Amino acid sequence: MSLYKDLHAFYVQCTCNGMARLSRTSRRLCSYKVLPLAVLFCMCVILAVLILHLTVVLEAEDTFNDGREGIEEGETVQKDVESGNVEEVIKLESLKDEAKKVFDNRPPELINNRDCQVRNFVFIKCMKCATETMGTILRRFALKNKLSVLLPRGLNIYLGWPYMMESSDYRPSSSPSGYRYYNCLIEHAIYNASVMKALFPHQTRFISIIREPWSHFKSTFNYFNMQKLAHIVSDTPLSTYLQDINTYEKIYKSPEAASYRYCIPDGFSVTKNLMCHCLGMKTGFPEGTADISKNTRAVQDFLNWTENEFALIMIAEYFHESLVLLKRMMCWTMKDIIYKRVNSAKYKYEENDGDRAIHERWSRADYQMYNFFNESFWEKVIYQGKTFNQEVQVFTRIQNSVNVFCNFSTDPSAKVDAMFNVTKDILSIPTTKFSLDFTFTQDDCELLSSDLLSTLKEQHEENIKYEDKDPPKRTC
Structure with a gap:
């Protein structure tokens, strides 16, 4: 809420209603045709600040929600x-x-x-x-x-x-x-x-x-049936195959083993x-x-x-x-x-x-x-x-x-x-x-x-x- 109070005070200073708070130069500005343009400029600045503030708030809220959902979902x-x-x-x-x-x-x-x-x-x-x-x-x-x-x-x-x-x-x-x-x-x-x-x-x-x-x-x-294809004679055929993998690979991939593959x-x-x-x-x-x-x-x-x-x-x-x-x-x-x-x-x-x-x-x-x-x-x-x-x-x-x-x-x-x-x-x-x-x-x-x-x-x-x-x- 403090942000909105500050913006409101700034707006008042840019209007003739706030002339008492302004300097002599500022009061002269409010008295001429430049006043509408000045007010428009101030309003644009206020709008931009508000949009930026809302964006930050929404992003923070999304981050919080994502985190909360992640806590609920993590398992x-x-x-x-x-x-x-x-x-x-x-x-x-x-x-x-x-x-x-x-x-x-x-x-x-x-x-x-x-x-x-x-x-x-x-x-x-x-x-x-x-x-x-x-x-x-x-x-x-x-x-x-x-x-x-x-x-x-x-x-x-x-x-x-x-x-x-x-x-x-x-x-x-x-x-x-x-x-x-x-x-x-x-x-x-x-x-x-x-x-x-x-x-x-x-x-x-x-x-x-x-x-x-x-x-x-x-x-x-x-x-x-790699044990048969590679002609492995062992009680631990998987381990035997891995210990000499290049040799056994050549055996089962060879044309001689084609009829068994x-x-x-x-x-x-x-x-x-x-x-x-x-x-x-x-x-x-x-x-x-x-x-x-x-x-x-x-x-x-x-x-x-x-x-x-x-x-x-x-x-x-x-x-x-x-x-x-x-x-x-x-x-x-x-x-x-x-x-x-x-x-x-x-x-x-x-x-x-x-x-x-x-x-x-x-x-x-x-x-x-x-x-x-x-x-x-x-x-x-x-x-x-x-x-x-x-x-x-x-x-x-x-x-x-x-x-x-x-x-x-x-x-x-x-x-x-x-x-x-x-x-x-x-x-x-x-x-x-x-x-x-x-x-x-x-x-x-x-x-x-x-x-x-x-x-x-x-x-x-x-x-x-x-x-x-x-x-x-x-x-x-």
């Missing part, structure tokens, strides 16, 4: 991963302005219309990062909404992976005549911005998912910077191409570029948080993101001290990438506000109940949540502030378990009378 997120309980502390100080880019136009929590629904997307599958589980979600969405999917030719399951995708790798679009674009890509393909953007509409969302590199390496080692061409490494390769980074494959993986600055430049290219990079260790972010970004429903976990194997390797450090040096670009996108992931989570964790909890209760209803659960004591109504044939989910009510039937369960890639191919062939007589066979 510890605990997840159960293979190595045990991992604790992630989310701090407000890590929030960056870039986190707002994707969600500036996010829809209301309770979606009553479908106008905002995103139907054009490209999903880049990073090998062994819960990508096939993601496939059960995305293929089902594409099938339900009759989208034009960019599909591999013939019986192929990859779109040229691990090579760059070429026109000979995919089928023609099933979109209406004259419309050359596809709606979505789901199967394994290496990200290629110029090629892919030419095949999809302008507003297409690019998404992917990555995994903690050490966990990713162990999963890859098991999935591709599954979908891996000669010379391609599945243990070194595999996730970076899937996202399009130059890693030296095919032979003769550039390799920037050892250049920390070049890798960082690539990551900065990738962050601008992709709307969302999900994290496999935080799968439910990832799916809720996806739901909000794509304006999808809770039912759209229900999944069945697939290709999830149980394995255990004895590890020696120093094994992880060896792999981190060997595949350091993947570690650099994971750290970068793990940070940006939590920035996006923080930006969602206090309702985000609530929605994750609601989704987890729904997903667990679907697992029981569909007989997917491996826990014999698990039961459908008491807040849901269930019969033998129907699971009914009531309306929440995050989703309208919906039902899940046994047909929905069967759809989650179906080979939808084959179904999508059959649908494609029926729609355009397509017959693939001579598909390429570079990999799978």
